[in-house]
Amino acid sequence: MEIFLDILVAVLLILGCLMSLIAGIGLLTFPDMLTRMHAATKPQVLGFLLIFAGLAIHLRNWTIVPVLIVAWAMQLLTAPVSAHMIGRSGYRTKHAAKDTLFSDELRQVVDKVSSGSATGAIPVVDSQDHEQDGK
Template sequence: MDAFLDVLAAVFLIIGCLLSLVAGIGLMTFPDLLTRLHAATKPQVLGFLLIFIALAIHLRSWAVVPVLALAWGMQLLTAPVSAHMIGRSGYRTKHVSHKSIYSDELAEAIRAVEAEQRHDQGPPPQQQ
């Protein structure tokens, strides 16, 4: 039974490390901001989960499970949220390649907000 658990932990550890490696390679090779953010968040969160499961199996102690669950939960909460905020700021500062966007729903929302702001400010002052 111990040998099986060690092999299972090793398999989870290797797959988790490979997913984290894929995330790092994606960060270096993908062409634009949005695809890099996708590569940074999707495999990284799953990779950390598999690494933490492997660690819990290897240590064989219920005392580390809450700590590992908390660490993975923080990773699950912070990685996608930070990638979302970076993506929005990159979009607003024109660092996003529009060739890779299939449907640009944010452009419509930004135009609506800008039109509303112009309407609230009133007409421009007349120059004499």
């Protein structure tokens, strides 16, 4: 039983650390920001799940499991928000390579909003105005 748990710990820790290496390779080799975002999220959820599971099994300690669950749930909740913010500002500052996209449905909305006002400020109010104009 002990040797089985030790082998399980080894597999979990090495797979979790492999996720970090995969993220590094992806960050280095992918061509533009959106694909790099895809690579960077690999260790955030799956890698941490594997490493935390390996740590908890290795320490044979139930009392650290709630803290590890809190840390992992924090990652699970915050990773989509930060990815959304980075993608949003990347799209609007032309850092994302849009010529590699197959379809770009956001462009119509952004163009509609930004053509409504000269300054491009407060997009929420602008989109509501356009909807009312359409009616």
